[in-house]
Each structure stands twice: as structure tokens, then as C-alpha cells.
Amino acid sequence: MKKKVVSMLLVVSMTLGLAACGGVDENSTEKQDGTEMGGTSAPNYETFGEVIKYDPNVPVNNGEEIDIELWYWTGASNLFESLADQYMEYHPNVNIMLVENPSEDYWTKLPLALQGNDGPAIFNMHNSYHDMMIDYMAPYDIPLEDIEAEFTGASGHVIDGEIYYTDYGLMTATVYYNTDMWEAAGLTEADIPTTWDEFREVAKKLTIRDEDGNLVQAGFSYNGGIQGDVIGMQYQYGQNLFTEDNQVTLNNDAMKEVVNRLRDLYVKDGVCDYNFGNNSGDNFGQGTVAMFLGWGFMTNLLKQNFPDTNFDCFEIPAPTEDVPYAYHRYNGESTFGINKNAPEDEQEVAQDIVKFFMANDSIQKEFCLANSLFPAKLSLQSDSDLLAIPSIAVLAEHIDRYIWPGAMPSTVETNVKIMLEDIFYNGKDVTQALKDAEESINEDLKDSGFESMESKYKYATEE
Amino acid sequence: MRRRGGALKNIVVCCLVLFFTVFVVVPIIVVFIGSFHQWNPLKGEFKFLGLENWKKVFGSELFWTSMGNTVLFAAVATFFRVMLGLALSNALYSRLIKYKSVYRVLYYLPTITPLVAVTFVWKFIFDPQIGLLNKMLGTDINWLFDSRYAMVAILILTIWKDFGYAVIIFLGGLYSLPRECYEAAEVDGACAWQRFRWITFPLLKPTVLFIVITSLISYFQTYIPVMVLTEGGPGTSTYLSSYLIFDEAFSKYNFGYASALSFVLFLFIAVMTALSWKISGNVQTD
Numbered sequence: 150m151k152k153k154v155v156s157m158l159l160v161v162s163m164t165l166g167l168a169a170c171g172g173v174d175e176n177s178t179e180k181q182d183g184t185e186m187g188g189t190s191a192p193n194y195e196t197f198g199e200v201i202k203y204d205p206n207v208p209v210n211n212g213e214e215i216d217i218e219l220w221y222w223t224g225a226s227n228l229f230e231s232l233a234d235q236y237m238e239y240h241p242n243v244n245i246m247l248v249e250n251p252s253e254d255y256w257t258k259l260p261l262a263l264q265g266n267d268g269p270a271i272f273n274m275h276n277s278y279h280d281m282m283i284d285y286m287a288p289y290d291i292p293l294e295d296i297e298a299e300f301t302g303a304s305g306h307v308i309d310g311e312i313y314y315t316d317y318g319l320m321t322a323t324v325y326y327n328t329d330m331w332e333a334a335g336l337t338e339a340d341i342p343t344t345w346d347e348f349r350e351v352a353k354k355l356t357i358r359d360e361d362g363n364l365v366q367a368g369f370s371y372n373g374g375i376q377g378d379v380i381g382m383q384y385q386y387g388q389n390l391f392t393e394d395n396q397v398t399l400n401n402d403a404m405k406e407v408v409n410r411l412r413d414l415y416v417k418d419g420v421c422d423y424n425f426g427n428n429s430g431d432n433f434g435q436g437t438v439a440m441f442l443g444w445g446f447m448t449n450l451l452k453q454n455f456p457d458t459n460f461d462c463f464e465i466p467a468p469t470e471d472v473p474y475a476y477h478r479y480n481g482e483s484t485f486g487i488n489k490n491a492p493e494d495e496q497e498v499a500q501d502i503v504k505f506f507m508a509n510d511s512i513q514k515e516f517c518l519a520n521s522l523f524p525a526k527l528s529l530q531s532d533s534d535l536l537a538i539p540s541i542a543v544l545a546e547h548i549d550r551y552i553w554p555g556a557m558p559s560t561v562e563t564n565v566k567i568m569l570e571d572i573f574y575n576g577k578d579v580t581q582a583l584k585d586a587e588e589s590i591n592e593d594l595k596d597s598g599f600e601s602m603e604s605k606y607k608y609a610t611e612e
Numbered sequence: 613m614r615r616r617g618g619a620l621k622n623i624v625v626c627c628l629v630l631f632f633t634v635f636v637v638v639p640i641i642v643v644f645i646g647s648f649h650q651w652n653p654l655k656g657e658f659k660f661l662g663l664e665n666w667k668k669v670f671g672s673e674l675f676w677t678s679m680g681n682t683v684l685f686a687a688v689a690t691f692f693r694v695m696l697g698l699a700l701s702n703a704l705y706s707r708l709i710k711y712k713s714v715y716r717v718l719y720y721l722p723t724i725t726p727l728v729a730v731t732f733v734w735k736f737i738f739d740p741q742i743g744l745l746n747k748m749l750g751t752d753i754n755w756l757f758d759s760r761y762a763m764v765a766i767l768i769l770t771i772w773k774d775f776g777y778a779v780i781i782f783l784g785g786l787y788s789l790p791r792e793c794y795e796a797a798e799v800d801g802a803c804a805w806q807r808f809r810w811i812t813f814p815l816l817k818p819t820v821l822f823i824v825i826t827s828l829i830s831y832f833q834t835y836i837p838v839m840v841l842t843e844g845g846p847g848t849s850t851y852l853s854s855y856l857i858f859d860e861a862f863s864k865y866n867f868g869y870a871s872a873l874s875f876v877l878f879l880f881i882a883v884m885t886a887l888s889w890k891i892s893g894n895v896q897t898d
Contacts, residue, residue: 256654257654257862260654260655261653261654264656280655281652281654281655281865284655284656372757423754423757424740424752424753424754424757424758425740425741426739426740426741427739427740427741427754427756427757432741435742437741558864559863559864560864563859563863563864566843566845567844567845567847567848570757570845570846570847571846571847571848573846574757574758574759574845574846574847575759575846575847575849577847589674592668593864593866596650
């Protein structure tokens with residue numbers, strides 16, 4: 150009997166305690182600002198976004214449970230997990246199933262999956278596969294003018310008045326330099342070159358040879374491939390990469406100037422030689438190269454692989470002190486693609502995830518920070534955390550002076566690689582090499598349906 | 613009982629026929645048909661082009677460069693594989709060598725290592741700055757970016773990877789040779805070289821031909837070392853036919869043209885194999 154009384158008292162006290170706790174929860178953790186969760190009544194979240202707005206209070210799929218697959222390639226699981234977690238926090242009825250694919254298989258598996266009925270509703274996209282993917286994609290529900298108002302370069306992705314994906318972050322070639330070597334050579338911030346002539350002088354100062362004339366430290370190296378950087382340097386001379394009928398043009402004075410300068414840096418200036426390492430980025434990290442041209446992703450790669458190497462970046466030099474037609478080309482990391490063959494309810498959720506991403510500055514900042522990308526979203530372009538990354542900071546001043554040439558088929562880079570190796574390593578005549586590469590690329594482009602976006606560049610009329 | 617055995621035999625044969633039809637005959641037919649089309653299965657594109665792809669194949673400078681490179685590569689790699697295999701298997705067969713099983717394991721180890729993984733290791737070995745090979749040889753050669761040495765580098769890796777297989781096969785052949793021939797030769801006073809020249813080598817000819825044929829077929833299809841070490845460079849100096857096919861199909865997604873290239877390579881390998889079988893038949897008849 151005594152035991153029964155004690156048990157009853159315990160049950161009553163626990164019930165009262167739980168009820169009290171519930172009452173406190175309801176008042177204190179109901180979301181007002183979208184940062185906390187809990188409670189039993191429907192939370193009231195704040196709408197976010199400036200032009201593209203996202204209201205988390207609007208139920209998705211009528212609040213009914215739904216599973217949706219999001220495919221991405223390996224390398225950034227944490228970002229996609231973060232995105233899915235944040236979204237599902239607002240919409241607990243949605244279960245985003247993240248499917249990670251090896252990057253080498255992704256672009257084979259994904260299109261085949263999209264052809265059938267079991268493809269993912271939403272997937273990570275890259276513009277270099279535009280031609281292959283675009284027929285499987287649904288346009289965004291977000292008004293075009295809203296996207297164009299908030300995202301740099303969005304106009305380059307418009308197809309028949311619709312946007313299927315755009316860039317959330319931009320990347321281009323910048324010069325990485327070793328700050329310790331810079332200082333040891335007696336150079337200061339005032340010596341940061343803005344023209345190619347100044348650059349050559351600085352590279353010479355950074356070059357160290359032993360008493361027998363053997364290279365000990367290269368002032369500047371492009372060993373291991375510079376094709377991605379060469380495609381874009383001709384813009385500095387007002388020369389587009391493609392003609393109006395979407396043919397590539399390489400055999401021109403601008404490209405000859407670019408190639409000859411690169412060769413002269415080695416042959417005349419002696420700032421490096423072709424046997425001094427096979428990967429300028431790695432050699433820079435290993436401390437045998439003082440400067441190299443690298444794209445934004447190198448920032449994190451260097452920090453991760455060579456934490457003891459101190460470096461900074463400066464913008465790619467131009468032919469003269471004047472602002473050129475364009476400094477270089479850029480490429481973007483793309484927003485998500487939506488599978489047009491997915492069931493309607495899944496597509497609706499996918500559209501909502503895209504809107505959530507596009508309106509959400511903090512997630513885009515997370516993605517840009519992780520990939521060292523210059524943010525395409527205007528509201529993030531003066532963000533101090535992002536501008537603290539050297540390869541991002543150098544672009545801030547002239548981001549509008551970079552061109553997106555369009556989603557170039559891989560034949561362009563493959564043939565320019567062959568062309569440059571033939572010139573630099575096999576001693577082929579420059580004009581002949583440019584002519585051969587141009588012919589070869591145009592033969593491949595003939596049936597590709599490629600369309601250059603150079604005409605959409607802000608300063609296209611200055612060409 | 614006999615009827616049940618016959619039924620089982622038929623089932624097994626049917627399974628094999630089905631397997632070869634699905635995984636060999638059908639793909640060959642699909643590739644042949646695909647070679648007349650602008651074909652990208654990833655886009656669902658399949659547009660008839662007639663002989664365009666075939667004309668492009670035979671008019672392409674890169675195709676002829678890659679075929680020349682392929683023939684040279686296959687010939688040299690096969691030659692060294694056979695020579696090293698013969699020499700080392702004979703050495704291991706000798707009564708003078710101790711710890712034979714240790715050597716057998718050591719020689720065979722490269723064969724069972726994953727090709728992509730060891731190719732990445734060799735990439736470091738060939739590095740002009742930190743590479744082991746230059747340090748060992750006391751040279752200053754840019755193995756992978758000098759067109760005089762890039763193919764040599766790929767050959768070194770291939771021969772190192774594959775010679776162990778030849779050693780084991782030759783060793784198996786040597787152990788199966790009749791002892792009486794050697795005993796008779798010894799009685800007649802034949803020296804070691806004469807025994808090899810007049811007994812071992814003629815009796816091993818079918819094994820040699822087996823190694824030659826399988827090596828040629830395999831080397832005509834090599835592309836992984838090229839993909840990892842040189843990507844066909846510098847320029848096009850190490851483009852092999854299979855790498856060109858891989859590049860066209862999986863970088864440019866030009867499956868129609870890649871199919872035409874594949875079919876040419878298929879015919880070439882078929883002719884080479886038929887020739888080898890013909891020679892092999894003559895040898896066995898002799």
C-alpha cells in the first residue's frame with residue numbers, strides 16, 4: 150500500500166513537471182527569427198531575402214511527408230548536409246536524401262538516371278556539362294528579373310527568357326605569390342605588378358640560381374599546364390575567344406602575344422625552365438616556386454596541403470596601366486538543377502529548395518567560403534569574411550571586367566593543352582600550332598550547338 | 613543419367629552463348645551502328661551521319677599519330693616482356709638459384725597491384741625534381757614532359773608491371789618440358805646456350821606465341837598509364853589509340869566518332885590476332 154502511494158505521488162509529480170516544462174518550451178523556443186526550433190504550435194519564421202524572398206512559413210507539399218533525392222559529387226558533403234539540415238529544420242515533412250557520387254562517374258550516372266523515372270529531383274550542376282544536361286532540366290520558378298537583379302552574370306544563363314541554373318560563386322585566374330620569398334627578395338606591397346612588364350621584372354627578382362646557373366627558386370612557373378589560364382588572356386587585348394558564328398579564334402595577334410610572352414618569361418628572362426617541376430601549384434607549395442597562376446580553388450588546396458607556405462594573391466596583370474577590355478574570363482559554380490522528369494510534387498519541393506538557397510545569404514556564404522569563390526550575389530560581394538580570402542579580395546574591384554565565354558565544350562581546353570605543349574615542349578612554330586588547334590576545335594564545335602556568351606558581356610561593344 | 617548430363621551440357625552452352633551475345637556480340641553490333649551516327653547516349657542523341665565519322669577517322673592526323681604510337685608501344689612492350697620473361701624464367705629454372713619462390717613472388721607482385729595506384733606512384737618516380745629515377749640514374753630528364761622520353765616512361769612502367777606474368781607462364785612451360793631431351797643433350801655435350809637454343813626455345817614456342825598474342829591484344833588497348841602520366845602529351849606524342857577513344861567518348865562525349873575509332877582498332881586487333889594464330893598454327897605443325 151505504501152509503495153502504491155509513493156508510486157502515485159511520483160507519477161503525479163512527473164506529469165505536473167512535464168506539463169510545466171511544455172509550457173515553458175512553448176513560450177521560449179517558438180521561432181520568431183528563424184534561428185530556433187521547438188514548441189507544439191506552428192512556428193512563425195521571418196521571411197528572408199532582399200529581392201528573391203523566401204517565406205519558411207509557407208508549407209511545402211501541403212505539409213505532407215515527402216522524400217526527395219539530391220545528388221552531388223564528392224568533395225563537399227558537409228555543405229550539402231548543412232543545406233539539407235537547415236531546409237529540413239523549416240520543413241520537417243521533407244526528407245532530403247543526399248546521394249554522393251564519385252566525381253569521375255557523376256556526369257555519366259546522372260544523365261542516364263535523368264533519362265529514366267528514378268533520377269534525383271534536384272542535383273548539383275556544373276556549367277561545363279550544360280549541353281548534356283539542359284534537356285533534362287526544368288526552369289526556375291523564380292522571376293528572371295529577380296535573379297538578374299541579385300546575381301552577377303545571370304544574364305549569361307538566360308535561355309528563351311528562362312533560367313535553369315546560374316552561378317552562385319565565381320572563380321578566375323589570379324597570381325599567387327609566396328610572401329616570405331617576396332620579402333626575402335626585398336619586395337614590398339608597392340612592388341605588386343599591375344602590368345606584364347612589371348610582372349616580368351618582379352619574376353626576375355624572385356628567381357634564384359646557384360653559382361653554376363642552376364635554378365634553385367623559380368620566380369614564376371606555369372609548368373604542368375596553363376591552358377585554362379591562356380584561354381582568357383587574349384581578352385586583355387580586346388580579342389574575344391569566339392567569333393560571331395561561334396567559331397573559336399586562336400590564330401590571332403592577341404593569342405600570339407600571350408603565348409610568346411609566356412615563352413619569353415622562360416627563354417629570355419630565365420625565371421623558370423620546363424624541367425623545373427611538373428606542377429607549378431605543388432612546386433609553389435613545396436617552396437621552389439615564388440609565383441604561379443592559379444584559380445580560386447587553389448587557396449584552400451594550398452592551405453590544406455601546404456600549411457607552412459605563406460602566400461597572398463594579386464590580380465592578373467594587364468598589358469598597360471589602363472583598364473583592359475577584360476582582365477580574364479571567369480567560370481562559375483552553379484546553383485542546383487531541377488529534374489523536369491521528376492514527379493510534380495518532387496519538382497515543387499526542388500523549386501522550393503532552390504528558392505531557399507537563392508534567397509539565403511548565409512548558406513551561399515558557406516558555399517563560397519568553402520570553395521574560395523567570389524560570390525555572385527550582390528549582397529555578399531562586400532562581405533568582410535569573404536574578402537579576407539586573398540583570391541576573392543583581388544577580384545572585388547574589377548569583377549565586372551571578367552567575361553564568361555559560355556559553357557565551353559572540353560575540346561577547347563584539350564586542344565589548347567596540346568597546342569601549348571607543342572610550342573613549349575616540342576618546339577612547334579607558334580603560328581602553325583595556333584592554326585592547328587583552331588582548326589581542330591572548330592571541327593569539333595561544328596555539331597556541338599555551342600553558343601558563345603561573349604556578346605552578353607557588359608563591355609562587349611568595346612571589343 | 614546420360615540424358616541429364618546432356619541437358620546440363622546444353623544449359624551451360626546456352627548460358628555461355630547468351631553471355632557472349634549480350635556482352636560481346638551485341639556491343640560490337642551497337643558500336644558498328646553507332647559509328648554511322650552522331651551519338652551521345654547521355655543526351656539521348658542518335659542522328660544518322662552516314663560515313664562522316666569514318667571519313668573523319670582516316671582523315672585525322674591524330675588518329676594516324678596514335679596508331680603509329682600504339683604499334684610502336686605494343687611492339688616494344690611485347691618484345692621486352694617476352695625477353696625479360698624468358699631470361700628470368702630460365703634463371704629461376706636453373707639449379708643454381710636459391711630461394712626461387714621468393715623471386716617468383718617478387719616478380720609477380722607488380723602484376724597483381726592495381727594499375728591506377730602504381731601509375732600514380734610511378735608519376736612521382738618520374739618527377740624531374742623529386743623523382744627517384746633521376747636520383748638513381750644521376751640524370752636530369754623530364755621523363756613525362758620531354759617527347760623523347762615520355763613514351764619510354766610509359767614503356768618502363770608497363771614492362772615493370774607485366775613482365776612477372778610472362779615469367780610465371782614461361783616457368784610453367786619450362787617445368788612441363790620433357791627431361792629426356794635435356795639428358796640426351798647433356799650426354800651429347802651440349803652447353804647451356806645450345807640447350808636453350810635447340811631444345812628449350814623450340815619447345816617453348818607455343819608459350820611464346822601465347823604471350824605475344826595476349827600481350828599485343830592487351831597493349832593495343834592500353835590507356836590508363838597514358839591517362840594518368842601524360843594525358844597524351846607533350847603535345848600528342850604519347851597518344852595511343854585507346855586513349856584517343858577514351859578522350860573522344862568520355863571527355864568530348866562524341867560516342868559516334870569514338871565508335872568508328874573503336875571499330876578500326878577492333879579490326880586491326882582481329883587481323884593481328886588472326887595472323888598470330890596462323891603463325892602459331894604453322895609453328896605447331898612444324
